[in-house]
Amino acid sequence: MQDIDINTTISEVSLFIEKLQADMPEVFKSGKKTPLKKLLYMGKLYDVNLNRGEQSCITFNDDTFTLTAPNFRQHNLKPVIEGWMKTRAQKTIEEKVKHWAEKMELEFNKVSVKDQKSLWGSCSHKGNLNFCWRIIKAPGEVLDYLVIHELAHIKYLNHGEEFWQLVNSHCPENKKSRKWLNQYKERLFVNEDSNDEENQNSDQPEQQSANRNI
Numbered sequence: 001m002q003d004i005d006i007n008t009t010i011s012e013v014s015l016f017i018e019k020l021q022a023d024m025p026e027v028f029k030s031g032k033k034t035p036l037k038k039l040l041y042m043g044k045l046y047d048v049n050l051n052r053g054e055q056s057c058i059t060f061n062d063d064t065f066t067l068t069a070p071n072f073r074q075h076n077l078k079p080v081i082e083g084w085m086k087t088r089a090q091k092t093i094e095e096k097v098k099h100w101a102e103k104m105e106l107e108f109n110k111v112s113v114k115d116q117k118s119l120w121g122s123c124s125h126k127g128n129l130n131f132c133w134r135i136i137k138a139p140g141e142v143l144d145y146l147v148i149h150e151l152a153h154i155k156y157l158n159h160g161e162e163f164w165q166l167v168n169s170h171c172p173e174n175k176k177s178r179k180w181l182n183q184y185k186e187r188l189f190v191n192e193d194s195n196d197e198e199n200q201n202s203d204q205p206e207q208q209s210a211n212r213n214i
């Protein structure tokens, strides 16, 4: 198979692809798998392939999401994608809480992942930690920072000097994570089922919560 020279014209590329299609029909046969859009997960944008199938499900392999559904309407895709993200969020955050609680020598009670719109995380006086599932879209170090932040509230139920000292001692780069959250908070609230510009702002955090205590 010949290589395409950098100076090849578009029509030559088309001819090349047509020839390739004739030579290797199995590569092109599907039309089933159409890259639809990208999904943000753990700070990276991944391709999403669509597959028609009776059962709706989503898998993540080799850096690509594959979304299977009988149709690709919003009401069908949203619960599938959100369900997957919530499950991943619960598992990942739980692991991180266990890891950091041990390092910080703190005891927590329960970890829950919720659909809260006004807070990334919270900590009750009983040591119950709640996190917004959407933070699974953020990079790992941002998740670490949020977990450290909420765990530090087990010791200090305020944002005083001692609280920040404790956070800093385990997460010296926390300013970077706070900046990331501030910069991309709207992106974390984009609906999962649409690439539509109009829909991209429909699920933002409310105005008063823009200045979260992160």
Ligand SMILES: [Zn+2]
Binding pocket: 149, 153, 159, 213, 214
């Ligand atoms: Zn806080």
